[in-house]
Amino acid sequence: MKIFRLILFILHLGILFLLLGTLLNAYVPPKIFPWFNLLSLGFPVLMISYIILTVFWVFSWKKRAFVFMFMGLAFINPVKRWVNYSSPKNGDSEIKVVSFNTRANSGRVEEIGAYLKSQNADVIFLQEDSGASYEFEGYQKTNPAGGFAILTRYKIISQKAIDPQDENIRVPGLQADIEINGRVYRFIDVYLHPFRFDKDMVRLNGNTDANEQKVKDVVKRLIPTFKKHQEQINFIRQSVENSPYPVILAGDFNSVPNSYEYYHLSDGLEDAFLAAGKGSATSFHDYKFPIRIDYVFSSKSLKAISYEVDRSIHISDHYPVIVKLFREGK
Structure with a gap:
């Protein structure tokens, strides 16, 4: 079970960094690094996965749930651009x-x-x-x-x-x-x-x-x-x-x-x-x-x-x- 949770934790961190990459589109143009713009296409899937994993940590009574919930606040406006x-x-x-x-x-x-x-x-x-x-x-x-x-x-x-x-x-x-x-x-x-x-x-x-x-x-x-x-x-x-x-x-x-x-x-x-x-x-x-x-x-x-x-x-x-x-x- 510990190994499973460790894998999920690493996956959750990876999704978080990918989501943060979409925010960099405000600063990094495609001619310099187009991959951040590519990430924006997958934002709904990434965000849904992030929320599901956060809920998993909440029901697992893990303190890391609060960290992921706090970091999730950075994506309130990005989410509202899709659903509001x-x-x-x-x-x-x-x-x-x-x-x-x-x-x-x-x-x-x-x-x-x-x-x-x-x-x-x-x-x-x-x-x-x-x-x-x-x-x-x-x-x-x-x-x-x-x-x-x-x-x-x-x-x-x-x-x-x-x-x-x-x-x-x-x-x-x-x-x-x-x-x-x-x-x-x-x-x-x-x-x-x-x-x-x-x-x-x-x-x-x-x-x-x-x-x-x-x-x-x-x-x-x-x-x-x-x-x-x-x-x-x-x-x-x-x-x-x-x-x-x-x-x-x-x-x-x-x-x-x-x-x-x-x-x-x-x-x-x-x-x-x-x-x-x-x-x-x-x-x-x-x-x-x-x-x-x-x-x-x-x-x-x-x-x-x-x-x-x-x-x-x-x-x-x-x-x-x-x-x-x-x-x-x-």
Whole structure:
């Protein structure tokens, strides 16, 4: 029994250090050490394992349980980025936004158009937009750029693609300054470089050699993409930091919470899910694994009063994210 507990103790310590490694994504970029970013993909499994082992020590009446419980406090916010329960928020919505990766419209333009129209949103962020002509009375559409589009009922002051002017770096976003009720806001639609996996690439079977090769192939695709994301984020951050207006940044980051992408795109902004979300934030449903890769961030002068992942809609491999915000002060 002592040997068994020793093995579990070593395993628990190992999981703790791996979890701490995910926190280092706030400081260590993928071009220097991409493996911390890789760990962020396994955060839910690592965290569940950590909790189960902690509970085991509690029921075993071991003092080490208190140490692991104390260390677990470091992961409260990282866990809330996946699963959260916020208290009800009061206030009248000033801006309603919808962010939706339409998967190049999935051959269902009419359904997508009808859904988006029914939301009566002030601003709609689209990713993987095929340029389909959605007919919304009273809405204008920004010029699509690399699969992006922003639709709004309000006056567009200016718009531009966030273009790195480098053929090796994919356009990561679309920027539009929009006047709403006499106030101007900068809306940034984000779509980071996709991994382009299909289900067969990540589905393991009983063949050990084949599974090992699949894991190697996945890692070979993940790490270069992390590095591309780092380059794309630099250009998005310029758009955020140079904005004279409050910012609302939303889209498909192709990155999970606690990743390098999450930490650096959210820098100085607030995650609407942390402020107003309830339950799971999982937004990508094509795999049977909890994956949150769609986000809405805003300047701190804007407060989220509701956050919804609309799981009633299955017209894409992503669920739409719907957020209502209001602006504090004048």
